[in-house]
Amino acid sequence: MGATLVLFKREVLKWVNRRAVLAMSIVTPIFWIALFGKSFNILNILNSMGANVDPRMAAAIREAVARAVERLFGTTDYFTYVATGMLAVFALFQSMSGAIGVVFDRRIGYLTRLLVAPIPRLSIFMSKVLGTIFRITVLSGILLAVAYGMGAEFKPGLGILDLATTWAVIALLSLGLSSIFTGIAFNVDNHEVLFSIVNLANLPLMFTSSALFPREQMPSWLQSLAAVNPITHAADLARYFLIGKQVEDPVASLAYLAGAAALLTIAGYALARRGLREA
Known part of the structure; x- marks a missing residue:
């Protein structure tokens, strides 16, 4: 735990000190909800x-x-629908962005220095994942505040418990996605290859989910894909807690999301171990 916390602190400081990256991380989702949601x-x-x-x-x-x-x-305001769904999409994009940092750490030699130090391989992997979850947590809070300021209509009586449960939903999604993308990144030594993988995955994952449009209005074959997409379950649960849009079975969706996060985390760590052995 000590090694993990030290490396996690390094990830946080690196993100905060890179002000251009921090600014773009905040501005990009705002553009999404402002331009797409409002237009x-x-x-x-x-x-x-x-x-x-x-x-x-x-x-x-x-x-x-x-x-x-x-x-x-679940609301007469499509902007509200998009803004709450963008929490899940934002977790997807930030998980991919966090994985890219692994490749640059390898190229500048930082990863090599970690591997020769007496540090558990799990600590190296988990510090990257936890750093990504921290960024997503902070920026999701900013995104919600901006959405509210732009007119998003949250449900009456929205309380701390609703916000905390929404955070747990986004954290589970972030854990699974950041783990699998980080695991892949540990096996890639060229950022162009990772960019290609990211670009191949991001749009299909986003558009085969209910983040931008309800699953019920999709073609049957697309509904089947959306049903197994963890982004769908995260977006639906976020709307359930924030705007009161009904979900067929919120407990089952939450259980599915937790199971998907566990499987993706195990798979991501297995990939990371393989990449670290060959580094």
């Missing part, structure tokens, strides 16, 4: 069907559309 206003698009008709009919159309949108998204 793609589904309610206004559908309400345009009531243009140039009798005002009473237009009012009836708007009311029917609002009810349909609320059933579909």
